[in-house]
Amino acid sequence: RKEVEQDPGPFNVPEGATVAFNCTYSNSASQSFFWYRQDCRKEPKLLMSVYSSGNEDGRFTAQLNRASQYISLLIRDSKLSDSATYLCVVNDRGSTLGRLYFGRGTQLTVWP
Amino acid sequence: DAGVIQSPRHEVTEMGQEVTLRCKPISGHNSLFWYRQTMMRGLELLIYFNNNVPIDDSGMPEDRFSAKMPNASFSTLKIQPSEPRDSAVYFCASSPRRDLYGYTFGSGTRLTVV
Numbered sequence: 277r278k279e280v281e282q283d284p285g286p287f288n289v290p291e292g293a294t295v296a297f298n299c300t301y302s303n304s305a306s307q308s309f310f311w312y313r314q315d316c317r318k319e320p321k322l323l324m325s326v327y328s329s330g331n332e333d334g335r336f337t338a339q340l341n342r343a344s345q346y347i348s349l350l351i352r353d354s355k356l357s358d359s360a361t362y363l364c365v366v367n368d369r370g371s372t373l374g375r376l377y378f379g380r381g382t383q384l385t386v387w388p
Numbered sequence: 389d390a391g392v393i394q395s396p397r398h399e400v401t402e403m404g405q406e407v408t409l410r411c412k413p414i415s416g417h418n419s420l421f422w423y424r425q426t427m428m429r430g431l432e433l434l435i436y437f438n439n440n441v442p443i444d445d446s447g448m449p450e451d452r453f454s455a456k457m458p459n460a461s462f463s464t465l466k467i468q469p470s471e472p473r474d475s476a477v478y479f480c481a482s483s484p485r486r487d488l489y490g491y492t493f494g495s496g497t498r499l500t501v502v
Binding site for chain 2: 318319321322363376377379380
């Protein structure tokens with residue numbers, strides 16, 4: 277079983293739509309959670325951390341459910357510039373301290 | 389800050405040749421990571437260093453791969469001999485801490501072995 281599993285998509289949505297991505301992780305000992313964004317042929321960049329109580333950054337809302345080992349990202353009022361691949365990232369405290377596991381990513385295309 | 393700097397940006401080489409990828413982490417970051425990204429496998433951690441010491445190299449695919457960090461501002465990933473299946477984008481990332489904060493990635497080296 278992979279450490280982090282994501283629906284690869286693609287998700288194709290119109291501008292202004294709300295879209296949600298989900299992710300599950302296998303190691304219950306994981307302590308840190310992130311969403312990264314990767315544009316085509318570019319490096320991954322940190323979008324936001326995910327906190328236990330849930331957190332919001334503008335149009336982006338991240339949620340964590342430790343009991344279900346489930347992370348979500350909600351994007352409201354989608355913009356063309358949101359088109360990218362979104363990577364779910366989890367750290368592994370259970371074995372090698374500090375190792376981050378990346379999901380394969382969910383591809384989003386926002387169309388006009 | 390210039391960010392994490394990788395070179396070269398692109399590398400095309402023939403099978404059997406030695407390839408050396410270079411990385412300069414962000415000043416003050418004490419952890420450095422080498423990743424490989426392919427369509428089939430996504431992002432895979434190859435090796436990481438903390439305070440210039442290799443901590444976990446379990447992701448290094450085989451003995452043809454080696455990595456060094458001679459000082460806090462420089463690291464290399466070497467493949468010798470290279471094979472076509474090594475074709476991928478290789479990212480270097482650095483972090484001020486090992487696990488609590490997210491990483492900053494370099495722009496990557498796109499390696500093609502023909």
